[in-house]
Amino acid sequence: MSRAEALYRLQLLDLEIDRARKRLSEIAMSLAGSPALEHTRAEATKLEKALRSAAAELKSIELDAQMLDDKIAAEEQRLYSGAIRNPKEMLDVQQELDMLKRRRAALDDRLLAAMEQLERLRADELRCRQSLAQAERNFAEDSVQLRAERDKLQAAIEGLSEQREALCRGIPAKDLQLYTAIRAKKPNGVAVALLKSGACSQCGETAASQLVQQAHTGAELALCSNCGRILYQA
Ligand SMILES: [Zn+2]
Incomplete structure (x- = not known):
């Protein structure tokens, strides 16, 4: 020779080792995470947060409605129990009742809107969870293949390095x-x-x-x- x-x-050995190392670093990057998966995860977290806040909003409107219902029931009880004899006072209570009922009707509109919003978010979140599960399965499958390829490459590099060492002894x-x-x-x-x-x-x-x-x-x-x-x- x-x-x-x-x-x-x-050089033939070195170039082959270079190629294997380059592929190894690509594999390491892929195994560290996928941008698509990260994106879907972030989306799922965002939807979860929105869902929680929509549920809290609905709960708070429900509580307001309950309080108004109790107040209306109490005022009606006062009005129809015959306890009030003064007509001026009766008129005041009646006006108060009308006002409470208007507020209650307005709350119904908000309740409906909050329920619809919650339903929409639930459907979105479900869809997002499903695509996240699929993305995670895909990533896991890819990872299995990549790890197998990585192991093969590492073994190849070891073999090539031994050949290289033997060759270098004669140079x-x-x-x-x-x-x-x-x-x-x-x-x-x-x-x-x-x-x-x-x-x-x-x-x-x-x-x-x-x-x-x-x-x-x-x-x-x-x-x-x-x-x-x-x-x-x-
Ligand atoms: Zn030249």
């Missing part, structure tokens, strides 16, 4: 240093470029015949004069 070939093989330290330095500088992580028809396959630069020869014999490392990558003639 030439020096360039060893580095090329090392001179200065070649490894050069490879690592070039790889760190390249956004795509490619430090070794294949020579294709005498040109660097990464940047397209035609290599001088001396470099092609060098890449071919493999005794010395040949670097692309344009992108600086190690050239490898397969």
